[in-house]
Amino acid sequence: MNKIKRFFTDKRLIYGSGSAAMTAGFIAVMVLVNIIVGVLSDKFTLKIDLTENRIYKLSNETVSIVKAVSSPVRIILFETDGGSNPRNKEILERYTALNKNLNLSIVDPVKNPVEANKYKSKAEGGITNGTIVVDNGTRFKVIPAEELNVYNQQIGALEYITTESKITSALLSLSKSADMKVAFSTDHGETPMSSLEAALLDDNIVSEKVTTLTEGFSENYDMYIIVSPKTDFTAEEIDSLDNYLKAGKNAQIYFGADTPKLPRLESYLYDMGISVGEDVIVETDSRRIVYNTPYCFVPVIKEHAATKPYTDNRLNVVTYLTRTVKPLWSERDLILLETLLESSDKSRSGADESVNGPFPLCVMATRSIDSGVKSRVLVMGSAEFLDETFSTANKDFILGSISWQIDDTSVLSILPKNVLGTPLELTLRDFQLWQLVLIVFVPITVLMFGLATWMRRRHL
Amino acid sequence: MTAIFKRELRSYFTSPIGYVFLGITLLVSGIFFVYSNLYRTVKDMSDFFNDLTLIFVLLLPLLTMRLFTEDKKNKTDQLLLTAPVTVTKIVVGKYLSAVVLFGFALVIMLIYPFVMLLYGKINLLPIFALYLGFFLAGASLISIGVFISATTESQIIAAVITFITIFGIMISGWIASVFNYPFIRYAVDWFSVFKRFTEFTAGVLSLSSVVYFLSFSAVFIYLTVLSIEKKRWS
Numbered sequence: 001m002n003k004i005k006r007f008f009t010d011k012r013l014i015y016g017s018g019s020a021a022m023t024a025g026f027i028a029v030m031v032l033v034n035i036i037v038g039v040l041s042d043k044f045t046l047k048i049d050l051t052e053n054r055i056y057k058l059s060n061e062t063v064s065i066v067k068a069v070s071s072p073v074r075i076i077l078f079e080t081d082g083g084s085n086p087r088n089k090e091i092l093e094r095y096t097a098l099n100k101n102l103n104l105s106i107v108d109p110v111k112n113p114v115e116a117n118k119y120k121s122k123a124e125g126g127i128t129n130g131t132i133v134v135d136n137g138t139r140f141k142v143i144p145a146e147e148l149n150v151y152n153q154q155i156g157a158l159e160y161i162t163t164e165s166k167i168t169s170a171l172l173s174l175s176k177s178a179d180m181k182v183a184f185s186t187d188h189g190e191t192p193m194s195s196l197e198a199a200l201l202d203d204n205i206v207s208e209k210v211t212t213l214t215e216g217f218s219e220n221y222d223m224y225i226i227v228s229p230k231t232d233f234t235a236e237e238i239d240s241l242d243n244y245l246k247a248g249k250n251a252q253i254y255f256g257a258d259t260p261k262l263p264r265l266e267s268y269l270y271d272m273g274i275s276v277g278e279d280v281i282v283e284t285d286s287r288r289i290v291y292n293t294p295y296c297f298v299p300v301i302k303e304h305a306a307t308k309p310y311t312d313n314r315l316n317v318v319t320y321l322t323r324t325v326k327p328l329w330s331e332r333d334l335i336l337l338e339t340l341l342e343s344s345d346k347s348r349s350g351a352d353e354s355v356n357g358p359f360p361l362c363v364m365a366t367r368s369i370d371s372g373v374k375s376r377v378l379v380m381g382s383a384e385f386l387d388e389t390f391s392t393a394n395k396d397f398i399l400g401s402i403s404w405q406i407d408d409t410s411v412l413s414i415l416p417k418n419v420l421g422t423p424l425e426l427t428l429r430d431f432q433l434w435q436l437v438l439i440v441f442v443p444i445t446v447l448m449f450g451l452a453t454w455m456r457r458r459h460l
Numbered sequence: 461m462t463a464i465f466k467r468e469l470r471s472y473f474t475s476p477i478g479y480v481f482l483g484i485t486l487l488v489s490g491i492f493f494v495y496s497n498l499y500r501t502v503k504d505m506s507d508f509f510n511d512l513t514l515i516f517v518l519l520l521p522l523l524t525m526r527l528f529t530e531d532k533k534n535k536t537d538q539l540l541l542t543a544p545v546t547v548t549k550i551v552v553g554k555y556l557s558a559v560v561l562f563g564f565a566l567v568i569m570l571i572y573p574f575v576m577l578l579y580g581k582i583n584l585l586p587i588f589a590l591y592l593g594f595f596l597a598g599a600s601l602i603s604i605g606v607f608i609s610a611t612t613e614s615q616i617i618a619a620v621i622t623f624i625t626i627f628g629i630m631i632s633g634w635i636a637s638v639f640n641y642p643f644i645r646y647a648v649d650w651f652s653v654f655k656r657f658t659e660f661t662a663g664v665l666s667l668s669s670v671v672y673f674l675s676f677s678a679v680f681i682y683l684t685v686l687s688i689e690k691k692r693w694s
Contacts, residue, residue: 019686026682030675034668041668050586051663086662155500157507423501424579434575435494442568443487450479457474 045097055161055417056090058098062168066098069171073102073136078109078116080129087419088130088148091163132163134170139204141170152420160416173203180205180406183221187213189230191256191383196225196398203399216240219247222406228256228383233265241268248373250405252398256383257321270328273337274363274379277324277349281359281381285346296320299341299361306364306404307340310397315416317341317394323381324349324359334368340378340401364401376405461545464553465560468527472561481522485515485565493572503582505573506661509590513654516601517630521622523561524605525615527554528688532613541688551684555606555677559599566595586663593660596673597653601626603680610684630654 040046049056058066075092079085089106096102109116109127116127123131123142130145143166150160182200184193186209200207207225210218212233217224217240224244233241245251253269257280266276283289283297290296299319301310310317319341327337340362347357362380369375378401385394472478489512496508531537540550573587605622612618628635629652636648649655653676656669 016690019690023683023686027679030679034672034675037671038668041666046667048589048665049663050589050665052583052586055663086658086664090659090662090664155502157500157502157504419504421503421582422580424498424503424576426498426501426579430579431494431498434498438490438494438572438575439487442571443483443490446479446486447483450476450483453474453479454476 042093042097045094051417051419052421053417053419055087055419056094058091058094058164059168062095062164063098065168065171065175066095066102069099069101069175071101071136073134073171073174074105075102075167076105076107076115076119076133076135078107078127078129078131078133080108080110085130085145085149087161088132088163091161092132092167095167132167134167134174136174139174141173143167143170150416157420159420160418162416165416176204180403181221182207182223182225182402183210183218184208185210185212185224185226185229187211188226188233191227191386193225193227193386196386196395199395199399200402203403205399205402212237212240217244217249219244219249221249223250223252223402226251226253227386228254228259229262229265230258230260232262235264238264238268245367245375245377246369248369248375250376252378252380252402252405254380254383254386255323255325257323259383269377269379272365272367272377273328273332273335274365274377275326275328276379276381277326277359279324279352280350281322281324281343281357281361282348282350282353283343283346284348285344288344288346290318293320295322297343297347299343300358301341302339304338304340304364306401307397310393315393317385317397319361319382320384320387321382322361322385324361325363325379325381326360327363327365336366336368338364338366340364341380364405378405461549461553464540464545464550465556468554468557469560472523472557477522477526478561481519481561482565482568485519486568488512488515488518489565489569489572493569493575497572497576501579503576503580505587505590506663508572509594510658510661512594513597513630513657516598517623517626520562520598520601520605520626521619523558524602524609524622525619526609527558527606528610529612529615529618533615541691547688548681548685551606551610551681551688555603555681555684558602558606562598562602563595566591566598589663589665590660592665593657593669596670597657597660600653600673600676600680601629603677603684604629607680607684607687610687 037046075095077089077092079089092104096104107115109129109131119127119133119135119140119142122140123144125144125146127133127142128145130148132143132145132148134141134143148161148163148166149158150162151157152159182205184190184197184207197207208221210221210224212224216237224241241251253265255276261278269276280295281297282294284294285297288298290298297319298316299322301307301315301317322343327339330337339360342358342360342362345356345358347359349355349357349359361382362378362385365377365379367375367377386398387394472481489508492508492511496502496511497505528537531540541547543550570591573582573584576582577584604625605618608622608625609618612621632648632652633645633655636645653673656672659666659669
């Protein structure tokens with residue numbers, strides 16, 4: 001009995017249990033305070049975006065698109081342990097704060113391969129760290145990490161974040177109804193475009209390979225795409241094409257360097273005001289040359305509704321083995337001709353080296369039909385422009401122009417956010433000076449003070 | 461408390477330890493700044509501060525290892541505990557002296573953004589936020605060091621345990637990933653000082669992170685006070 005009494009009156013037990021209870025209580029209060037602040041912070045976004053270009057501020061365009069989302073959309077950010085990118089997560093959280101239909105999940109593709117495999121079919125490089133998937137339950141878009149963060153390879157630093165433009169266009173694309181149909185003509189040795197077909201499907205645009213030789217141009221399709229035909233179109237086909245376009249439909253025609261002379265097709269385009277040259281453009285401006293060949297270069301993108309994201313955001317496309325496509329007038333017979341791409345003023349014509357650029361390379365013809373309907377024809381002097389190996393931006397350029405031609409869809413022009421800013425203007429001499437001051441002089445001065453103190457006090 | 465704070469702060473500069481901490485911190489930060497910003501001509505200092513978290517592991521144990529162990533070694537802890545000040549004031553005074561020395565190193569490092577100002581227009585606000593985040597993260601880890609110093613007898617042991625603890629927190633995300641339990645990973649992420657600091661490097665000043673850092677320090681200061689109080693009744 002005494003033992004029990006002693007146990008309960010032991011000072012260590014009394015103080016110890018009191019102290020343990022107080023510790024637990026104190027920690028619980030601190031955790032609770034953090035949870036409350038965390039919840040309030042999520043609800044009222046108690047965060048300040050201090051970045052120079054306000055990289056977390058969503059544009060008005062994004063806000064209106066996100067607010068219009070009426071059915072559940074899951075945004076999945078794939079992140080491996082230790083490989084997280086706080087910037088992408090922060091931007092995505094701002095999306096989900098705008099609309100309750102948007103839900104953000106963070107999934108580790110290594111720990112959860114089942115989830116990652118669900119989206120593998122549309123991820124060329126696989127689902128890796130940083131990949132984002134936007135899934136509306138019936139369709140999904142995969143955005144690879146390398147398209148979200150653009151690094152400056154020269155200095156190895158992150159330069160642009162395109163997360164907002166990519167996520168918003170994915171949401172826009174998923175919201176489109178699948179009522180656009182595109183046909184690829186096949187009877188003239190046209191180059192097959194399976195990657196473009198896949199990209200169209202990914203953008204909710206149905207495409208089919210069709211014969212025009214026997215069936216002509218059908219108004220069931222919103223657009224015909226003709227890629228580098230090797231034989232000419234028949235007179236009947238040209239008539240059918242003319243009727244098709246006059247019905248307010250659209251076309252894209254790509255001429256390759258190996259496309260032979262096609263008198264009927266070229267003559268038809270000539271009547272429309274577009275002249276296709278036979279020369280291949282040679283670029284001499286080294287800043288525009290790609291893959292060390294003057295035939296492969298970055299053209300100048302002209303301002304146009306269909307090129308807005310490129311001109312606004314200073315994005316580039318790459319063209320290869322490109323012929324001139326010249327507009328013969330600007331506006332005549334209800335046909336408006338606009339150049340979308342041209343070579344630089346330092347480019348030369350392969351056929352006549354004495355002739356200098358710029359040369360028009362891609363022209364959009366817009367014909368006004370009765371009752372406000374418009375028919376649009378894009379003619380491009382390079383079939384290789386469609387080759388996905390050159391630039392992913394080319395693919396977006398084509399998809400953007402197709403959407404714009406078919407239904408006037410305003411092309412998104414959300415700026416990629418620059419995180420790097422303008423570089424410091426530092427000479428080598430300045431660098432060497434600061435190297436000496438900051439790495440040698442400052443630390444050694446401090447250490448010398450320490451040494452002097454130690455010397456002075458060691459005999460105390 | 462002020463007297464203890466002043467005594468501790470002075471003791472950093474009457475022994476080589478304060479100078480060694482400042483000298484090595486400025487050497488390491490100087491190298492990181494010169495090669496991360498000046499060499500690459502980059503104005504953004506988030507990479508610099510990400511790299512600089514290395515000094516948390518390597519140098520913070522140096523700052524905190526002697527705070528309580530030295531008193532125990534010199535037997536002055538009894539004097540301190542019987543002095544007419546509360547244990548809380550003793551702990552806070554000692555903690556603040558280490559925090560101020562750490563802050564002093566950061567104040568010297570403020571020359572870096574001003575060096576960059578000579579060579580281009582820069583926005584100082586996000587840079588100051590990075591300094592604030594780094595300071596708060598450092599102050600949180602110092603509170604761990606203070607606690608460990610109060611619970612061990614030798615400076616070396618205190619330094620080694622602090623080093624291991626901070627290093628453990630640094631790689632906690634990786635450790636948690638070994639266990640495939642989302643709750644553990646979420647909890648570790650939530651508690652990780654380094655994970656919280658990444659918000660600052662991403663250019664976001666968040667109230668929840670600031671509150672987290674302050675409460676983290678408060679918890680360890682409280683634990684330190686308790687561990688010293690315990691000696692009175694155990």
